Amino acid sequence: MRNPYxxxxxxxxxxxxxxxxxxxxxxxxxxxxxxxxxxxxxxxGQFCEISVFGKGEAPFGFASSxxxxxxxxxxxxxxxxxxxxxxxxxxxDIVGLRGPLGNGYPLHLFEGHNIVxxxxxxxxxxxxxLVVYMLHSANRAKFGEISIVYGARQPGLLLYKQExxxxxxxxxxxxxxxxxxxxxxxxxxxxxxxxxxxxxxxxPKNAYAVICGPSVMIRYTLPKxxxxxxxxxxxxxxxxxxxxxxxxxxxxxxxxxxxxxxDGPVFSYAQLNGLPKEY
Amino acid sequence: xxxxxKADMGRFIARLLEQYMVYAPVQVDDAIQFQEITxxxxxxxxxxxxxxxxxxxxxxxxxxxxRYNKGPKQVTVTPPxxxxxxxxxxxxxxxxxxATLLLDAIFNTPVNPDVYxxxxxxxxxxxxxxxxxxxxxCFCTSVGGTPFDRKGSDLFLIDISDAYLVDxxxxxxxxxxxxxxxxxxxxxxLELARKREAEALEQMPPPLEVKQLKDKLDGMVESPLxxxxxxxCLRCGICAYLCPSCYCFDIVDEDYGSSGERVRxxxxxxxxxxxxxxxxxxxxxxxxxxWRQRLMHKFNYAIGQCGDALCVGCGRCVQGCPVNIxxxxxxxxxxxx
Numbered sequence: 001m002r003n004p005y006x007x008x009x010x011x012x013x014x015x016x017x018x019x020x021x022x023x024x025x026x027x028x029x030x031x032x033x034x035x036x037x038x039x040x041x042x043x044x045g046q047f048c049e050i051s052v053f054g055k056g057e058a059p060f061g062f063a064s065s066x067x068x069x070x071x072x073x074x075x076x077x078x079x080x081x082x083x084x085x086x087x088x089x090x091x092x093d094i095v096g097l098r099g100p101l102g103n104g105y106p107l108h109l110f111e112g113h114n115i116v117x118x119x120x121x122x123x124x125x126x127x128x129x130l131v132v133y134m135l136h137s138a139n140r141a142k143f144g145e146i147s148i149v150y151g152a153r154q155p156g157l158l159l160y161k162q163e164x165x166x167x168x169x170x171x172x173x174x175x176x177x178x179x180x181x182x183x184x185x186x187x188x189x190x191x192x193x194x195x196x197x198x199x200x201x202x203x204p205k206n207a208y209a210v211i212c213g214p215s216v217m218i219r220y221t222l223p224k225x226x227x228x229x230x231x232x233x234x235x236x237x238x239x240x241x242x243x244x245x246x247x248x249x250x251x252x253x254x255x256x257x258x259x260x261x262x263d264g265p266v267f268s269y270a271q272l273n274g275l276p277k278e279y
Numbered sequence: 280x281x282x283x284x285k286a287d288m289g290r291f292i293a294r295l296l297e298q299y300m301v302y303a304p305v306q307v308d309d310a311i312q313f314q315e316i317t318x319x320x321x322x323x324x325x326x327x328x329x330x331x332x333x334x335x336x337x338x339x340x341x342x343x344x345x346r347y348n349k350g351p352k353q354v355t356v357t358p359p360x361x362x363x364x365x366x367x368x369x370x371x372x373x374x375x376x377x378a379t380l381l382l383d384a385i386f387n388t389p390v391n392p393d394v395y396x397x398x399x400x401x402x403x404x405x406x407x408x409x410x411x412x413x414x415x416x417c418f419c420t421s422v423g424g425t426p427f428d429r430k431g432s433d434l435f436l437i438d439i440s441d442a443y444l445v446d447x448x449x450x451x452x453x454x455x456x457x458x459x460x461x462x463x464x465x466x467x468x469l470e471l472a473r474k475r476e477a478e479a480l481e482q483m484p485p486p487l488e489v490k491q492l493k494d495k496l497d498g499m500v501e502s503p504l505x506x507x508x509x510x511x512c513l514r515c516g517i518c519a520y521l522c523p524s525c526y527c528f529d530i531v532d533e534d535y536g537s538s539g540e541r542v543r544x545x546x547x548x549x550x551x552x553x554x555x556x557x558x559x560x561x562x563x564x565x566x567x568x569x570w571r572q573r574l575m576h577k578f579n580y581a582i583g584q585c586g587d588a589l590c591v592g593c594g595r596c597v598q599g600c601p602v603n604i605x606x607x608x609x610x611x612x613x614x615x616x
Contacts, residue, residue, distance in 0.1 A: 003394045005344045005541075009354055051541075053347045053354055054534035058557075080557035094354040215560075242556050244530045244543075247391040251527030252546070252553050254572075256500075257580040262391075276500050276571060278554075278562040 004247055007051045007096025008036045013071055015091055020156030023078045024122050025087055026063060028071040032094065042066055042100035043107065044129035045238055045266045049246045050074060051096030055085045059243045061126035061265070062100070063160075065133040072097070075125045075159060101246040102265050105130050105210065105236065114144040116202040118221060120151050120193050120213025124159050126238055127212055132163065135173060147202055151178040151193040151217075155186040176200055194220040197228075204229035210236045215279075222269070233270035239279050240265065255279055280464040281445040287460045288443070292319035294457060295367050299404070302336050303369040304329050313368070324370045324436075327414045328593065332375050332523030336368055337382065337399045340520075344395065344530070344541045359395075366403040367455070370436070372410050373428030374419045374591040378523030379405070380431045384585030385526055404451050407432030411475050413482050416594030418607055421487040424591055426479040439471045487607060488614050489578075492588075495613055496579040500571070504612060509566025511602050516547035518596035518604070524577075524589040527553070548572050574609065 010029035018024040031037035047061040064073035078087045115134065119127045134143050148167065152158045158177065167175045178189035178196045189196060193213065209230055211218055218237065225235055241253035241260045248262035256275035258264060283291060295301050302313050303322035311326045313333035345358045386396035410426035419425060429435045433452030436443040444464050447453050519525040529546040533539055546553055549569050555561045563569050581589040597605050
């Protein structure tokens, strides 16, 4: 059995600067040793621990979909020691990867239902994985209506503009983009995500909502979803915590009896009810 | 049942040392701690309670997970070498063995087993030692143990004056026995051991009432108790470091330029850095949340996780706390609230 603490070596194939402020970059990673890639599979919502050797490790959700073959993508906000070191790396450099870790989105539950995806800022990474997965020709028929509400502070901070453009042109997905503050490039909505959710009023019947974003966005969106009739077991989120092992051992990422790394990171609000609000 | 004369223990340990790496309680300055010995005389079996628990034998305070070398556009990762020599952990109290069984449930999991822990644990034979004179701060009988708790030991020694009675509990333990040093125990030996056990039990304080503790804690997610505890606590972490069943760890890179090591170190839920995130957000920002975490983890979450509370009543946290926070009192307060 593979030692789960040993990182798989990955080469940075491509670096994409995602936002105008250059604080977010996507890294497309390929396996240094092809044999490591054989049998490696993950599902949307799962994550990995990325090593910058000498700096340590940090967890990142997979932003690519399992059906995008040939590379694994993570999108990284430059914020601390490790993410700064990662941003300083160049194409061709080597990082480590441990994973896939965590549970992923409950696709078996989502199938046959309408899905409302609500994202804010740079928390859209695993939502990208989920949406790309659901919209793939092999999967699209398994899901009902797909609606996406995605907002950022400014237009230049929206991630994955290429995909957003493609989704915007499809007739089998409703895409509602919004910014907190528009600029001269923006002709779309200027509104906060919770208000857009209220305005587009997704129907809770036979539906699941998936929400990822800054806690303030989530705090104001949850009551809107409740008012629309979504029950806590119809609303899923993906949590972030400081993690070390990612294997349910090192102890720090639990919320009540659940380890975010192992039992999550995806939880329904029904699961989180009554637990310490330590997230 | 076998027995070995105390006068022969030195020879027994010498024979163990020929074949095994032996960890035993050793007196170092004012402290008793478990460490590797190279001569029989280092082992000090007449101790009451070791200052540090033996958990470091399986989960070292600092442990290299792998070494790496960095070159231009390339990295190599090398795990530590396999352990070749089997180990014997000698003279462990029943409470510390129980704590090891709890750690087994955390680390030897069917999915993602901790290979480092598992290897050391699998290659270690445990010789337990009955607690004939339980220290005054102990409360093992409150949390499901007894001073003569044999569970988890391969051999179990009971002090009967000039000899140790030897309870052979597993095949792993049996293979350590040597016909020239071990003799069959007599009826009088067994009687003496029973008497010692009864005496030890008599010295234990009356058990705390903990039956509904988990249920009680279920209703205490929000409670003023956590803040009260936090007011006194210095967040020094000594309780977690001394606890035989606390196991949280941090993982860091020790970088030496072109090479380095990934190391895991003991950590403690009392530290603010333990849960502090890069953004500056800390989901457990004050001592209240950290105390809730400590108590809930030990006496509530752990029940589902490893089937039992993460406390074996060794009393080390009570003994070591610089501001006299007493887990027995906390449990009593929770039950009374």
